[in-house]
Amino acid sequence: xxxxxxxxxxxxxxxxxxxxxxxxxxxxxxxxxxxxxxxxxxxxxxxxxxxxxxxxxxxxxxxxxxxxxxxxxxxxxxxxxxxxxxxxxxxxxxxxxxxx
Amino acid sequence: xxxxxxxxxxxxxxxxxxxxxxxxxxxxxxxxxxxxxxxxxxxxxxxxxxxxxxxxxxxxxxxxxxxxxxxxxxxxxxxxxxxxxxxxxxxxxxxxxxxxxxxxxxxxxxxxxxxxxxxxxxxxxxxxxxxxxxxxxxxx
Numbered sequence: 669x670x671x672x673x674x675x676x677x678x679x680x681x682x683x684x685x686x687x688x689x690x691x692x693x694x695x696x697x698x699x700x701x702x703x704x705x706x707x708x709x710x711x712x713x714x715x716x717x718x719x720x721x722x723x724x725x726x727x728x729x730x731x732x733x734x735x736x737x738x739x740x741x742x743x744x745x746x747x748x749x750x751x752x753x754x755x756x757x758x759x760x761x762x763x764x765x766x767x768x
Numbered sequence: 769x770x771x772x773x774x775x776x777x778x779x780x781x782x783x784x785x786x787x788x789x790x791x792x793x794x795x796x797x798x799x800x801x802x803x804x805x806x807x808x809x810x811x812x813x814x815x816x817x818x819x820x821x822x823x824x825x826x827x828x829x830x831x832x833x834x835x836x837x838x839x840x841x842x843x844x845x846x847x848x849x850x851x852x853x854x855x856x857x858x859x860x861x862x863x864x865x866x867x868x869x870x871x872x873x874x875x876x877x878x879x880x881x882x883x884x885x886x887x888x889x890x891x892x893x894x895x896x897x898x899x900x901x902x903x904x905x906x907x908x
Contacts, residue, residue, distance in 0.1 A: 718863055719870045720797040720879040728802065729882045729889075733861040737850070740843050740889060743896045747839065754903045 771820075778820040785813040793890035797879050803886040807893025814898045823905055832902060835895045842892040849881050849888070 693700045710723055710731075720726040728736055792806035818826040853862035863880040864870060871878030 718879050719873050722797050725797045725802050729885045730863045747896050
């Protein structure tokens with residue numbers, strides 16, 4: 669009984685997932701909602717704004733440069749965390765002095 | 769890993785890997801690639817040296833303090849490029865309005881601050897990979 673209920677629930681969730689996947693727009697279709705005014709702006713104005721042929725690089729390093737600064741900060745914080753855990757220079761100095 | 773074949777192949781192949789990484793970083797605004805992927809290639813070349821030739825050889829090429837300095841310096845360089853925009857009277861991280869050299873479309877030295885930022889990110893990612901790996905290796 670419990671197992672049957674379990675399987676029924678899983679089948680229902682599977683049907684829900686398949687129904688929502690069928691409703692999704694086709695990949696690369698020109699009528700997609702993601703293909704909106706922002707895409708047209710980037711495609712038409714990137715050369716005028718940045719002189720860079722690589723639109724992805726122009727978005728990452730010019731239009732969204734502040735976001736990339738945040739990513740670099742994440743890298744910096746991660747290296748600080750790893751160094752503070754792995755490098756035990758403070759303990760080594762105390763061991764050399766001899767006061768545990 | 770003390771093996772003659774691995775050591776010889778590493779010595780032969782590492783310059784080409786590093787040239788390819790620098791190429792990806794410098795052509796980030798023209799061709800596919802950029803700071804993150806090029807920096808990962810550069811950092812993994814140093815990891816290859818550490819794995820095959822030993823930690824001492826790798827820390828002779830780029831030591832722990834140099835790597836830490838590059839890592840902090842590149843993010844300061846990034847922020848300084850952004851502050852140029854403020855000084856010129858625009859927003860933080862302005863490109864064309866801040867008076868960077870725009871050049872011709874398709875040249876390596878063109879499109880203002882994008883190559884400068886890409887180089888900063890490349891150095892940052894490479895030194896992060898190297899520092900992480902060397903910090904973990906040092907424990908043993």
